[in-house]
Amino acid sequence: MASESRPVIVVGSGLAGLVAATTALRCNAKAVVLLERAAKPGGNSIKASSGINGAPTRFQNQAHIDTTFFSDTIKSAGKRIPPSPPEHIRRKELIKLLTNNSLSAVDFLSDDIGVDLSVVAQLGGHSVARTHRGAGKTPPGADIVTRLLRALQDDSRFQLRTGCEVTRLLSSTQSPRFDDPPGIVGVEVRSGDELTYLSGPVIFATGGFAGDADGLLAKYRPDLAGIPSTNEARPGMHSLLADVGAQLVDMDSVQVHPTGFVDPLSQASPLKFLAAEMLRGEGGILLHNGRRFVNELGTREQALSGSGTYKYS
Ligand SMILES: Cc1cc2nc3c(=O)[nH]c(=O)nc-3n(C[C@H](O)[C@H](O)[C@H](O)COP(=O)(O)OP(=O)(O)OC[C@H]3O[C@@H](n4cnc5c(N)ncnc54)[C@H](O)[C@@H]3O)c2cc1C
Structure with a gap:
């Protein structure tokens, strides 16, 4: 196969891209090139501060084995699971895949990568405590990213290129090579003023679009524009x-986190610092005019629609 001598190209250095690069190396890829548009790796993943959900893990309360991750997630998904097949079944299968593999994800991070995930909290929409973080001061996202990256950089087959934005996916029909397999065969990369081309199998892990407040967010959720x-x-x-024929789904499914810190010196700044969900998981309550007005551990949908609000007579 032509692709055997080419690097695996991973686009995006958040948690998804770092784990993809790690997995490719573990599967004996000869070389992995990780392309990141920002000057520093880590994406939004490096900011994650509450933790990672998993069940049933050895860090959870052993007296009550957690069997509710699947049903809690179905509940949180709400209307995103349509009532009739085949999509009803497919979505449930995806949730099963996510929740059934969550234990091995936590084990991989703690046992293979050395991330401390020993502290467990109950957060929004959960029936029991299942959000894992470390006991120290380093937030879980930063710890996970730093350790994954360190392990990758110890491998001579790995190369990280920052300041490199992928601007196009190249399909085999655009490739001059006669032996290219059908599908995506490489990427166009912009670094400064220079455009270059890299060929190889591509893993696209470029994250979401919540920070694109006047672009994709405004397009798919005009109510959240800006x-x-x-x-x-x-x-x-x-x-x-x-552009290469992918069908986008659920683009309107954007969850809005209900709490953030407002810098008193820069109240109108569009870039906020998260008041992490963990604060509510550890007992923080929300007050309006001195009164509690919402179930702090309801789902995001409830928090925004007000259906989880307390009723005061
Ligand atoms: C403040 C904050 C706190 C959070 N806390 C939690 C939490 O506690 N628990 C939790 O589960 N989730 C949390 N989240 C959500 C979680 O961080 C994201 O779901 C997760 O980071 C997504 O990972 P990712 O690898 O898909 O994307 P990202 O981490 O965003 O990585 C995508 C990367 O791709 C790069 N990229 C994009 N386009 C290109 C391109 N064309 N070429 C090259 N590179 C490109 C980006 O620069 C970025 O580095 C939090 C999010 C934020 C913002």
């Missing part, structure tokens, strides 16, 4: 996928 965000204020890259 909303302040804790995400990096950079354009979403979904059009690169659509």
Whole structure:
């Protein structure tokens, strides 16, 4: 196969891209090139501060084995699971895949990568405590990213290129090579003023578009256009996928985190610092005019629609 001598190209250095690069190396890839548009790796993943959900893990309360991750997630998904097949079944299968593999994800991070995930909290929409973080001061996202990256950089087959933005996915019909397999065969990369081309199998892990407040967010959720965000204020890259025929789904499914810190010196700043969900998981309550007005551990949908609000007579 022509692709055997080419590097695996991973686009995006958040948690998804770092794990993809790690997995490719573990599967004996000869070389992995990780392309990141920002000057530093880590994406939004490096900011994650509450933790990672998993069940049933050895860090959870052993007296009550957690069997509710699947049903809690179905409940949180709400109307995103349509009532009739085949999509009803497919979505449930995806949720099963996510929740059934969550234990091995936590084990991989703690046992293989050395991330401390020993502290467990109950957060929004959960029946029991299942959000894992470390006991120290380093937030889980930063710890996960730093350790994954360190392990990758110890491998001579791995190369990280920052300041490199993928601007196009190249399909085999655009490739001059006669032995290219059908499908995506490489990427166009912009670094400064220079455009270069790299060929190889591509893993696209460029994250979401919540920081693209006046672009994709405004397009798919006009009601949220321009909303302040804790995400990096950079354009979403979904059009690169659509350009090569990918169908985008659920683009209107954007969850809004209900709490953030407002800098008194810069109240109108669109870039906010998250008041992490963990604060509510550890007992923080929300007050309005001195009164509690919402179930702090309801789902995001409840928090925004007000259906989880307390009723006062
Ligand atoms: C403040 C904050 C706190 C959070 N806390 C939690 C939490 O506690 N628990 C939790 O589960 N989730 C949390 N989240 C959400 C979580 O961080 C994201 O779901 C997760 O980071 C997504 O990972 P990712 O690898 O898909 O994307 P990202 O981490 O965003 O990485 C995508 C990377 O791709 C790069 N990229 C994009 N386009 C290109 C291109 N064309 N070429 C090259 N590179 C490109 C980006 O620069 C970025 O580095 C939080 C999010 C924020 C913002």
